[in-house]
Structure formats: structure tokens, C-alpha cells
Amino acid sequence: MSFSELGLSPKVLAAVEASGYTAPTPIQAAAIPHVLARRDVLGIAQTGTGKTASFTLPMLTRLESGRARARMPRTLILEPTRELAAQVEENFTRYGQNHKLNMALLIGGVSFGDQDAKLTRGVDVLIATPGRLLDHFERGRLLLTGIEILVIDEADRMLDMGFIPDIERICKLIPPARQTLFFSATMPPEIQRLTEQFLRDPERIEVARPNTSSANITQLLVRASDDASEKRDALRRALRSQENFKNAIVFCNRKRDIGVVHKSLEKHGFNVAALHGDMDQRARMAALDRFKTGDVELLVASDVAARGLDIPDVSHVVNYDVPIHAEDYVHRIGRTGRAGKNGVSLTLVAPSDGKNLGAIEQLTGSKIAWQGDALEEDEMAAAGGRRGRARSGRRSEQPAKAERPAKAAKPAVREEKPSEARPKSRRPDKVAEQAAPKSRDTAPAAPYARNGEPAPREANEGRVVGLGDHVPAFLLKPVRLKRA
């Protein structure tokens, strides 16, 4: 199979060839002809499968006819994070080198005016995160009525991040005559519903599932302590003990730990950059760039970097913390072992991580080996980990071999029970919005009560309120620092 058989235009083929690619990946081979034929596509695939080029290449061919008008973009690509949006823009730049295309990247954290100026000039390709796109729309700076192709990428992650209402709204703003390309790594019921609502007779294309594509990643566990200082020490030893080490992304569960780990590694002589969502956008871009170019060998990051980021040559992924959600583990380690290369993932496991580790091993359907000394089950249990047995009832009563029949366990989790494993979005915003006013109605007596404690009302009793020496009760409450 070669790219030339797929129906792409000569300009696009020349750019692909110039990039050094000869054969399409399975999703590219399957999707490109349908996109060119103006069919809706439902692609079940994660990044790393060549998913991005499966829509950018045929879109470029399609865009060769026609021209953009001011404020009326011709195509729209929605991405869940700013970095992914920027990455898609790079992809269009690379393969669109022979085209005279106008592009705009509408993401938060950067100047509004530059984006607006581009919209005024007219754009062929609009790449956006939902929030900033709607911001432009609400200010009346953008018309979505001219969109010919709509791409919704990483839909399941949009769901995790609470973007589904935004996505629904945007879909309704675009005329139904459009072509829709919809990509998701998994198909939970909410996503399924969305595809039924917004896709017309889609061509369904499914490629290798995320947790089966990690054959070229060597996964290892590393014994660590719950003590932060000892854990950083374990991290340094793990990093220094690696053979064939080029660079690594070090994932932390919490943003505040990223700063600490970053400083600590720097102090011990490592070349490090940090990346998380509270950094300003320029610093985020700069950190990613320094890592990509090899200026730094370590990137200490939050899960903002876990999914989809395509950095071709990452030799190691280190989980400084065991991820709280098992599927994040699969995404994190997928940052290494890309483009046919081999990769290594190291996961530091402290006693309290036992429970999360169990969920990961259940999802991937295999036990992960320890590098060096193992952390024993009873050590994890003593720290409150490995509580999974209370739910499953299997662990203590049955022999180890029968515990986890790998072939049976995987489909059960991946296919049959996604809704039961996590029934609702992790950000049930609507529920919270509806619940809040009710609780106000039922508890009007203590307006400044927090966390169930009554406000110190005695401070105001028998006084004239609002004048002279009156001080509102909430100002008299001692300030509590956040540290637990």
C-alpha cells in the first residue's frame, strides 16, 4: 500500500514524500478515501496510530478547490488541549507546504487580537479548543455557517474534561450539510450518543486498541516510599540506573509536586523543564519545545502531557506517581515507544499506591514486573492500598493463577462495562449547578457557614449592623491555611 493509491492530490503527495513517509498507517489507509468521498467518519483510534494525518491529508486535498471568506472558516478542528491544537497546526503546516492556506489557532492563554486579525483575513483551517472558539463566536467575531468539514478529535477526552456541552453547542451552530469526522479512543455511552446525534451514516473505522499497542514498551515497577524526599531519591536512582537512556517524561499526579520535583532534579544536576496547565501558555510552549529539541532531557509534567502528544523520540516515561485512573497509565506510557521505536516505562510505587496499581494491572490484563526489589502486597495493604479485594472478593480466597485470566479480563473492562466502570463524566457540572441552589434554600440560617460549621454569629448580636464598629461575622473567622 502506498499513499499514491489513496486519491490524494499531487501537492499533498509531494509534501508527504518530502516528509519521508512512504506507506500509510492502517487508519490512514482506511479513512483517507472516505474523507475524500465526503463521507462522515467515526474513527476509533488514539494518537500514535497516525490519526492526525488521516484527516489533515485529505482535508488539504479537499481545500484546494474553493476559497475562504472573512470570518467564515471553511474547516474546523476541535481539540481538547492547547498543546494538541498546536500539534495539529504543525501537521497542517508540514503537509500544507505546497498550499497557500490561511490557518488560525484559537486557543486560550494567548492574545485574542492576533487570532481575531487572522479570522478577518479569512481562514481555510481553523484549529481550536472549545472555550476560546466560543469566546470568539459570542463576541460576534466568527461565523460558523461556512464550515465544510468539522473534525472532533479526542472526543473521550473532551468528555473527561467536561467539554461535551460545548461540543454539542458548536455542532448545532454548524450547518448540517457539513462533513463530520469524529475521533475517539474509546466509545463510552455519552460519546456513542453524540455520534448518533451528529454523524450521518458514518463510516466506522477501528484500529488497534490503546492497551494492545504497547508491545514495544518495556514496563517496570520501582519500589518507592511514601515519604516525598525518599521518593525523589528513588526517582534519581531509577533515572541513573537506566541503560539506553535518552530522555524522559516524568509524570506527577499533582501540579504542586511538579515544581518540587523539577527543582529537586535540577539541583541534582539534571536538565529539566516543567509542564502543567497552570503555567502561562508561552512557558508551556517553551517547555515542550526545549524537550522536543533535546535542550532538556527531562520533562516533569502533569497529565496535560499524557494524551496524544507526539514527541517522536522519547526513550523513557517515568510515573513519579501511580496515576489515579488506570486509563491514564496507558496514555502516559504511550508517550514512549512511538514510531516503531522501543520504549521503557518506570512506575514508582509507594505503599499507598497499591490500590491504583491493582486497577492498572486489571485494565492492561497483566502483572507488571519489578525492577529490583518488589514492594510486597502486605506492605501496600498496611498503607491502605490493595483494598480491591473487598470489592472483587477474589484476591485472598483464590490461588494467584486464577486471579486474573488475562484474556477474559480485558474485554470485560474495555468493551462490556465502560459505563459501569465510570458511569458519568468526571466533571458532572450540570449536577453541581442544579444542586447548589437547592442547598441554599434548605440552609438559609447560617449564611457564612462553611464545611457544615455554623458561623460565629454572636459577634453581631445586639449591634447595629453595617455601621460603626460592626464587623461582619465572616471577617472575624480565623483564616485557615490550605495545608492538610
Add this chain to the structure above:
DNA sequence: AAAAAAG
């Protein structure tokens, strides 16, 4: 127990 995205 977190993080992400509009300020």
C-alpha cells in the same frame, strides 16, 4: 486523592 479549559 488530580488535571484540563474561558477569564
